[in-house]
Amino acid sequence: MKLPEDFLHYVWRFKQFDFKNLITTTGEAIHIFDFGQYNTNGGPDFLNAKIQIGNTTWAGNVEIHVNASDWHQHQHNTNPAYNNVILHVVFEADETISLPKGGQIPTLELRSRVALSLKNKYLKLLHEQDWIPCTKQIGDVSSFVKNIWLERLLIERLEQKTLIIREALERNQNDWEATFYQMMARNFGLKINVEPFERLAQSLPHIILAKHKNSLFQLEALLFGQAGFLDKSFEETYPNELKKEYDFLKHKHNLTAIPHTMWQFLRLRPPSFPTIRIAQFAALTYQSLHLFSKILEAKNLEEITELLKVELSNYWLTHYVFDKKSPKRKKTLGTGTIQLIIINTIVPCLFLYGQMKGENSFSEKAFELLEALPAEKNSVIKKWQTLDLPTENAHQTQSLLQLKKHYCDKKRCLQCNIGNHIMKN
Numbered sequence: 001m002k003l004p005e006d007f008l009h010y011v012w013r014f015k016q017f018d019f020k021n022l023i024t025t026t027g028e029a030i031h032i033f034d035f036g037q038y039n040t041n042g043g044p045d046f047l048n049a050k051i052q053i054g055n056t057t058w059a060g061n062v063e064i065h066v067n068a069s070d071w072h073q074h075q076h077n078t079n080p081a082y083n084n085v086i087l088h089v090v091f092e093a094d095e096t097i098s099l100p101k102g103g104q105i106p107t108l109e110l111r112s113r114v115a116l117s118l119k120n121k122y123l124k125l126l127h128e129q130d131w132i133p134c135t136k137q138i139g140d141v142s143s144f145v146k147n148i149w150l151e152r153l154l155i156e157r158l159e160q161k162t163l164i165i166r167e168a169l170e171r172n173q174n175d176w177e178a179t180f181y182q183m184m185a186r187n188f189g190l191k192i193n194v195e196p197f198e199r200l201a202q203s204l205p206h207i208i209l210a211k212h213k214n215s216l217f218q219l220e221a222l223l224f225g226q227a228g229f230l231d232k233s234f235e236e237t238y239p240n241e242l243k244k245e246y247d248f249l250k251h252k253h254n255l256t257a258i259p260h261t262m263w264q265f266l267r268l269r270p271p272s273f274p275t276i277r278i279a280q281f282a283a284l285t286y287q288s289l290h291l292f293s294k295i296l297e298a299k300n301l302e303e304i305t306e307l308l309k310v311e312l313s314n315y316w317l318t319h320y321v322f323d324k325k326s327p328k329r330k331k332t333l334g335t336g337t338i339q340l341i342i343i344n345t346i347v348p349c350l351f352l353y354g355q356m357k358g359e360n361s362f363s364e365k366a367f368e369l370l371e372a373l374p375a376e377k378n379s380v381i382k383k384w385q386t387l388d389l390p391t392e393n394a395h396q397t398q399s400l401l402q403l404k405k406h407y408c409d410k411k412r413c414l415q416c417n418i419g420n421h422i423m424k425n
Contacts, residue, residue, distance in 0.1 A: 007122050008064045008091055009045060010414035010423070011114055013038050018113040025093045025107045028054040036062050043081045051087055053106050060086035068107060069095040121423055125413045131383055132408040137422045138387055146389070149417035150399035157402040158366070161348040162355075180292035180349055181206040184284075187345045188277045196262035196274070200227050208253050209285055216286040216313055221245035223282050228260030229275065229322065238315045239322040270320040276312075276331055283310035284333075295346055296353070296362065301372040304346065308338045339373055343394055370395035380404050 011017050012035060022030035030053055036046030044061035051058055061084050065071060068090045076082040077097075085105060088097060093109040125133040132138070138146075165183060172178040182201040189197030204226045212218040224230050225246030234240045249255070263274040270276070288294050288307055298304045310333055318328050333341075347366045354363030373394035375381060381397050384404075390396045406412070413419030 003066050003091055003119070004126070005064065005066055005070075006412075006414050007119070008066060008089065008110065009038070010122075010420075011110065011118075012046065012062070012064055012089055014420065014424070016114070016118055016423070017110055022108060024053060025096075025109055026104065028106065030087070030106075030108060033057070044085055049086065053087070058086040060084045062087050062089055064089045066091045067095070068093045068097055071095075071097045071105075118423065122414070125419065125422070126411055132387075132404065133411060133413055134419060134422055135387065138389075138418060140425075141418050141421050145421050146418060150390070150396065150403070152417070153399040153402040154367075154370070154395065156406075157398055158348055158351045161344070162352040165348060165352050176349075176353065177290055177292050178206050180295075180345075181209075181285075183345045183349060184291070184341070185281065187341050188281050189274075190272060190277075192264045192268065193274050193277070196227070196258060196264075197277070199258045199262065200278075203256065203258055206289075208255075210289055212249075213286065213289045216282060217242070218245060218249065219282045219286050220279065220313065222249055222255075223278050223285075224275075225250060226255060226257050227263065227274070227278055228257045229263075229278075231257065231260060235323050270326070271331060271334075273320050275319075275321050276316065279312050279316045280310055280331070280333055283312050284308065287311075292349065295350070301342075301369055304342060304369070305338055308333055308341060339376075339394070342369055342373060343376075343398065367395065370398060376401075 015035070019032065022032070024030060030051065032049075032051050034048070034050040036049030039045055039047050039061075045064045046062040049060065049062045051062075061082075063071070063076065063082060063085045065074075065088070068088065070090075071077065071088065072095075076085075088105045088107045090107060090109055091114075092111050093107050097105045097107065099105055128135070130136070165179060168179045168182050169176070172182075182198065185197045185201035186194050189195070200223065204222060209219060209222060212222065221230070221242045224242055230239070230243040230246045232243075234243070250257070265273055268274075284291070287310060291307065294307055295304060298307065312331050316331055318325050320326050347369055350362045350366040350369070354360055354366070371393050375391045375393055375397040380401060381391055384397075384400045385391050389400060391400065403416070403418075407416045407419075414423070
């Protein structure tokens with residue numbers, strides 16, 4: 001089978017080939033002063049290399065392919081970004097590649113310079129059918145190597161989570177309270193109702209809620225109305241009163257509700273119904289409208305947890321949906337839900353706020369919160385526990401979730417420090 005190109009990236013990046021007495025396919029001597037910086041964006045694979053070919057020293061980029069003919073298959077011959085390639089590194093030089101202005105691109109063939117054992121080891125990882133490719137080898141990797149890599153993965157995970165926050169900040173003209181309000185709404189949607197909750201928050205600016213911050217009734221009217229749940233008449237008094245209030249506020253603030261058909265109830269337990277989540281969100285807004293400012297001031301996990309404890313209005317003590325009574329039961333945010341809100345919204349916002357403001361104390365607070373939170377309980381974490389990976393707190397489990405989803409599942413062993421260690425040994 002044809003080797004994946006990322007294997008050759010690995011070979012070049014970590015110098016895992018015989019680079020003594022290198023020559024081009026035309027017989028010119030090659031001396032490498034700088035292999036270049038690995039490029040994960042568009043363009044050549046390694047940038048700013050410094051290489052002597054014959055008697056001339058070149059500064060430029062290195063492009064890597066399995067076969068030399070891939071140059072044309074990838075249409076590099078028509079892309080100006082590749083005009084500054086000084087060396088074409090290939091596993092097999094099956095074709096001569098010419099420069100646009102004449103002459104050949106200097107080519108280095110690696111086929112006879114890469115150990116067969118290294119190639120076989122990679123192919124074995126690539127085709128492994130276990131839960132992760134290195135199930136049988138990961139126990140041989142030192143705790144030091146694994147822990148350092150997990151620390152890096154946590155930062156990577158937080159950076160990925162902050163991308164959506166950055167986009168919202170830009171839309172909101174760097175208004176952190178408005179952005180945090182929208183991010184919290186997304187989180188209240190859990191996985192199944194993320195989109196309608198996001199649409200709800202975007203259709204109802206937090207500055208409008210601020211004008212009614214002293215009335216839980218009006219906050220519920222606004223949120224349930226904008227969510228599309230007050231678009232009909234009801235049998236019970238309370239929802240009809242909400243509808244009447246919303247009809248007034250809708251015209252006052254020139255609001256347009258989202259379709260109630262967006263909301264999903266199927267396969268959700270009643271405590272997770274979107275109606276309950278909206279009631280909880282209204283209660284949280286009532287208790288702490290400028291919540292992000294209070295999060296910034298909070299000293300520890302306990303203080304933040306207290307901010308997220310809510311009391312719903314009396315109607316919801318005996319209802320999960322409008323017009324259908326149920327046994328009386330408190331419907332506060334559960335411990336697990338609060339922990340997920342902290343992990344998925346508060347921690348990334350604190351991390352990004354610290355980065356953008358140049359105040360490391362907030363980024364450090366984000367890490368401290370994860371260390372203080374218990375480990376998540378799910379099937380992925382249970383599997384990691386069987387492989388004796390650290391799963392004592394959310395700091396560790398967030399790293400392991402990142403490892404599984406973005407490296408193991410995608411067979412990105414060569415971009416993983418654990419995979420690199422296995423390959424080298």
